Amino acid sequence: MEKIIDENIQGQALSLDKKEGNTRKLFIESYGCQMNFSDSEIVASILAKEGFNTTQNLEDADLVLVNTCSIREKAELTVRKRLEKYNAVKRINPKMKVGVLGCMAERLKSKFLEEEKIVDLVVGPDAYKDLPNLIEEVDAGRNAVNVILSKEETYGDISPVRLQSNGVSAFVSITRGCDNMCTFCVVPFTRGRERSRDPQSIMEEIDDLASKSFKEITLLGQNVDSYLWYGGGLKKDFEKASEFQKATAVNFAKLLDMVAEKYPKIRLRFTTSNPQDMTLDVIEVMAKHKNICKYIHLPIQSGSDRILKEMNRLHTREEYFELIDNIKKLIPDCAISQDIITGFPTETEEDHQDTLSLMEYVKYEYGFMFAYSERPGTLAARKLEDDVPEATKKRRLNEIITAQRNHSTYRHEAFIGKTVEILIEKESKKSDAHWSGRNTQNIVAVFPKGDYKIGDFVMVRIDECTSATLLGEAIGYSDNN
Template sequence: MLDVLTQKIHDEARQGEAYTPFINDPAQYHKKFYIESYGCQMNFSDSEIVASILQNAGFGATRNVAEADLVLLNTCSIREKAEQTVRKRLTEFRKIKQAKPGLLVGILGCMAERLKSKLLEEEHLVDLVVGPDAYRSLPGLVEEAEGGQKAVNVLLSREETYADISPVRLNSNGVSGFVSIMRGCNNMCTFCVVPFTRGRERSRDAFSIVRECQDLFDRGYKEVTLLGQNVDSYYFTPETGDSSLGKATVVVTFALLLEMVAKISPLLRVRFSTSHPKDITDDVLHVITRYENICKYIHLPVQSGSSRILQMMNRTYTREWYMAKINRIREIIPNCGISSDIIAGFCTETEQDHQDTLSLMEYSGYDLSYMFFYSERPGTLAQRRYKDDVPEAVKKRRLQEIVDLQNRLSKESNKKDQGKTFEVLIEGDSKKSEQDWMGRTSQNKVIVFSKSGNAYKKGDYVKVKVTDCTKATLLGEII
């Protein structure tokens, strides 16, 4: 039955309306918009949805803020620093607006939903405040703001997934594309503001996901990254109306969705982010091993190595349980790259808790980590329940120890790859030299190698042998 469903979804993806590529011809548009994105990959994906909505309303994109009629900041509320960055940018836009009185400035995303009308009160140059589930209303809100009214829509939705909107690929390299498969989060980690700014979890229908991935591949893209706050809890029940599927209810889990996307073509690489340790299943791990084009890389945030702190964070697993999950990944996918998120200095964290985090990092042998010290976010469960009692100096010192350890682990991991050969997807020029290519291995490691003596181009797959490394990058040569 699952094979029938899979084939049906692929057939409908091919028969569906094609996604039209974004052509920014100034003659097509009577106004221009400029957008900046902050925070997670989901925000950057949302900006592509916003661009599509605005394009249909007659706005063309520009990379020059000075020529824009509408300036948008797609914001993040996960840490205080991100909000401070946005406020700083607003003060810079004030000068532009003074020179161009008709310019509209809007705040989108998580910060817009969290602060709502407060933004309009404190930041007088802000004309629009639009939450993550209200982007369809942007054209109407722009008209409202053009009439001199402050425009706000931050209503959350239990249904909105933007499944029917074909994203405009902003600043794309033409090789890799992001595809959102779900929105919101149900986990209620005590430190996190996402459930309050993005609402409850809902999965996008599998037909539209496969269709978007198929379209990207047809347009020359070689890699897609499936995005969600917690991709492993993806859950979709198709309304097929097809007697060939029988009367039984067929559920598309994340493992099945991953397989459907992988079957588009063996030349289309598939990545995904982010996984919650409690939800990633053996089915997902086995699908990863079964398909060569599903990358052997899992981002598995731990946040803390202390069971006591994990309980306070409402992560729903212990230190030992997480270590067992690492063991299971290594057992089923021996060559899997693993990265993590780590928070230093959460409420009541002791030196022993901190040491537990360091030892768990050693045990897991992360290739890469995203590391931060705890930043209390208003409205979260932690802010209401716990005192933020670890001094900032202690937080920073512990964070530095975590960073130092991860730098060592990353260097050790990269050294193990010396002498090995990997299939690499060329993503473009190296940041440091146009004489070198840059790509990534299946394990998500960046590798740089010389262009000389070969006729490869961006988007090609090449075999590269690792000859040297730094803590952040592999260095190699094409063979």
């Protein structure tokens, strides 16, 4: 639930330039959070060396892969429908092989392979380097599976092929896995223990992106605030590290500072944060550097201390307020967004009102709001009865969405009359005469194209807004070009 899921890119078939000499065709599409899309770039890079070029035509594919998500039931249902479609095509093209990657693969391996016999290949999120061997198995007519979770794998040595890129912004993974055992979340079981990537390999990847003129980079992880490099190993084993390792360790604040210092012209973002792990030094580094965006995605899930405890969130409502106050004190113009789950088991009307009052206090810029749905394999599914009626969940969710819409409008109206820096990312969905981009607070702005182009930093005067978008007029380039 803590991973942002962009509904606009779900199920996109990925495409990259053809590599001379490659003869096999790969069709790969992704569902779920940005980590899955980032992982698909790693998979495409590995398979490009194995003779595969991507295709966007399913019927032509030798190998069809779907990168899956177990976070929401809707994502699983969508993937199952896609597998039915793949298998219908497979009946026409028997040489086609079908594989499932990612979180759902790890959780449903035996069901896919043995019970339903709908795939040839099942690969968990830590086993992508084994794909060449697994494909050999499949080519020989055998089913292949590797869902072993690793304590070391970070894919730091693989340069991802930028499949989703607009050439302007890119994601760089810095951690894998998660140690926070939130009762509603399946991530620790599908992606394993938390481990951090060598900062040198992170800097090398950003060097490469800088040389290709990327303008914005998002440091990515299930929980970026937990980043901790002390020469390799799991975060939970840091207490066993040597004194030298502890003295030379790099935490998230240090990494963020290093990147911001070295690349002053590149905009930096990061996601996702966990309130219990976000420390004051991260906020101080954000305040120190102009190129670190003034935006934090800070999931709360519930405003009720009792429900937070049931969720095994290791912070209280008051601790969250203290964090918000520190952010606003050190970075007054910082935008904050949320994840909220309503209708969690045992949630009362009083708990729900606690969530609404917390939203009123923070007044988030925007949020990702869901009614609770039981996910198999989670602690909540094993130990808590899903006892809030669907009608109650729906009503509470509507109240939360209404509150958020009001707060978004309130936040956006504060920009009217101001001039803000926008990085142009793409054409507006609604008009080919307008550009679309985001400001430092991660809010989308739309304005007439003029002579500007994708990748330009432009100063835009905001004239009006909706609850989702700022609307304005470009008045010139910013000094960041």
